[in-house]
Amino acid sequence: MESVNSSSSQSSNSVDSEEAIAEKSSDQWFNEQFENLLPKIQEQWPDMAKQTLEATKGSLDELISVISIHSGKNSFGVQEQLEEIFNSATDKTRGLAESLEPLEKQLEDLLDDLNSTLRPRIEKPVRKRPLLAIGIAAGIGVLFGILLGGGRKN
Numbered sequence: 001m002e003s004v005n006s007s008s009s010q011s012s013n014s015v016d017s018e019e020a021i022a023e024k025s026s027d028q029w030f031n032e033q034f035e036n037l038l039p040k041i042q043e044q045w046p047d048m049a050k051q052t053l054e055a056t057k058g059s060l061d062e063l064i065s066v067i068s069i070h071s072g073k074n075s076f077g078v079q080e081q082l083e084e085i086f087n088s089a090t091d092k093t094r095g096l097a098e099s100l101e102p103l104e105k106q107l108e109d110l111l112d113d114l115n116s117t118l119r120p121r122i123e124k125p126v127r128k129r130p131l132l133a134i135g136i137a138a139g140i141g142v143l144f145g146i147l148l149g150g151g152r153k154n
Contacts, residue, residue: 040085045071 041053041063048070056062060082068078126133 037085037089040089041067041082044081044085047071 038053042048045067048067052066052070053063056066064078064082067082068074071078
């Protein structure tokens with residue numbers, strides 16, 4: 001009977017830890033996206049000073065608290081409005097990512113073509129005359145060193 005109780009407490013602990021991880025990642029996402037979301041938040045609550053919003057330092061709980069105090073709304077209503085802003089921002093980001101996928105595929109194809117055509121043309125002379133290739137590379141390195149460090153005197 002003890003093993004049944006311990007396994008059920010382990011499963012509830014894992015659910016709690018999964019919720020904590022999800023909450024932590026959403027807080028981290030909000031903190032990272034705070035600067036981008038700030039204009040949308042100001043549109044929703046135009047009477048709030050930007051400095052007041054920035055003072056929350058990207059903490060979702062603090063932001064909800066500050067907005068609910070200044071607007072007179074309950075924190076649940078403020079949280080729902082913020083979630084709508086987050087969802088619209090997430091949808092826009094997702095749309096942008098989807099529109100970039102074809103461009104990414106084209107770039108990969110072009111790089112593959114370039115690799116297959118240009119690499120043999122570069123490797124062939126280097127394999128024929130390795131000492132010359134090393135000498136040219138060393139000369140270019142010395143030249144760049146002189147150009148980049150030429151104005152410095154110890």
